[in-house]
Amino acid sequence: MGQSRSPLAVADLERVAARGWRGTEEEPLGDWLLRAGGGFTGRANTALVTGDPGRPLPEAVGAVAAWYRGRGLRPGAALPGAQARPADAAFAAAGWERGEDVLVLTAPLVPGSDDGVPVELSPTPDDGWLGAYRHLGNALPPTAPAVLGNAPVVVFAAVRPEPGAAPVAVARGVVTDDWLGVSAVTVAEDARRRGLATAVMAAVTRWGADHGARWVYLQVTASNAPARALYRRAGHVEHHRYHYRWAPD
Template sequence: MPPVISNSWIGRRIVVRRVVGRGDDGRILFGDVVGDLLTVTASTARIETRSEVLDVDLSHVATAKVVEASAAEVLALEEICLRGWRPEESGEIGGWVLRANDGFTMRANTVLPLKPPGVPLDEAIAEAREWYAKRGLPLVFSIPTEARRLLDAHLQELGWEPSLDVHVMTARLDVLPVSDARFDIEVQLGSQASDEWCTLYKAGGMPPGGVALLNRHDRAIFAQVRLEGQLVAIGRGVVDGNWLGISAVEVAPSARRRGLATSVMSALSQWGRSNGATRSYLQVMSDNAPAVTLYRRLGYWVHHDYRYRTDPDSTPRQQGHLQPGPDDAGS
């Protein structure tokens, strides 16, 4: 019986080992196919390699598995995510990116270690601590856990406690499952985040720095759904390169379980494709089971995880100045 190639793998890179013939001595010869899974039936898997699209006979397959993202791919996607959520201020210590946005959102007020800092680690941490202290902020790292596992382990040894584990989920836009978005729902798209939009996104409203962050992108779109004149669902999309970044998908409590989030996601995906995006990413808290389930159903999978670690020497005042928000999960 051939290995099972799951429908949940569609859009992901896989490696398939298949029988390609027999040698002169009668031994079975195998060959590997590596590429994105486009479709799978009971008998055939269609795989897009770097050079061609192949239909692989499943009866010839010996093994098959998903190829997990490499450290280089994780860091490349983190850089794309950085471009999609742009802070007011940024700095660098070698390959570390320092971000500050007056405390609004963890994502925009943390260190992203894309590359080595270029100086001894303790020296780099001290320099980063001073940079954030000047802005009244705690020193917090956003750490892609596998790609930067040595740094993560070092901070653990120093007593930096972890918080807010986050999935970065991705999808290939041209092979998303058929959407079950409601056809009777109109999703409106606009180029700016209105005050009303921001109020639904973050209850109680947002500071000016938060509104500016949302609008600080030259290829951003803001989706919204109204029912009986009331704003009940929103979402934000940005395009960087061939990536669509989706964030701030929110539904008013009174309007949940009506498929509105699915409608918003579908509209953002269509907009992304029309603006040159071929892939999509979003960020969601790993313990937000309903959101993770929704995104998996819509064709997304976990590309990698990251977590935040906070400097134990940060003062309570600094820590209180940081404002975690729903955007930290992009949901």
């Protein structure tokens, strides 16, 4: 559907994605965006470094550090694409540690076909959904629901082995402008290789199309080979990469 290339530049797509996965507190630093969400996920608890912070870079690095330390959080920064290289060098010079690459993948939105797997869609995550989503393999902290639900057009997909049972596959979708963001795709270990990840993603893309999305984006760590293969089969291509920098403990 539509064009074969994303119509947005790196900084613009990052700002769209930031609106789709928000912390519970935000504050601008020039063009940069300071975000805090109780420590749940890097995306919700790092400074999004796009554009000009409105001050010399070493001073901006210090301002980021002070903002997060004032909230009891380890200071972090998300540095997307080539546009962030000068800032990345400033964070590195201050001794901030570099995380691994995260790939931002995009594709024209093509609603997935219904293969008969029943997928529940809800505007809020219930306890079963929250229990099934394993962020980096870990159970969710108490601040997670506030971050996950902090979007005006959001859906939570779940596959349950039977009505009322705990989900064995989940995903989250959010529509911002004409973009669908897909995240939190998780399948229980004993339910893998049954097409459930494809099923929840297909349901979320159908929902996104119904809500006006024309494009889809998602993020995946460079080391997550199975997820990258899944998304590649679904037609997603790399738009850009970002990485985090974390202040010394």
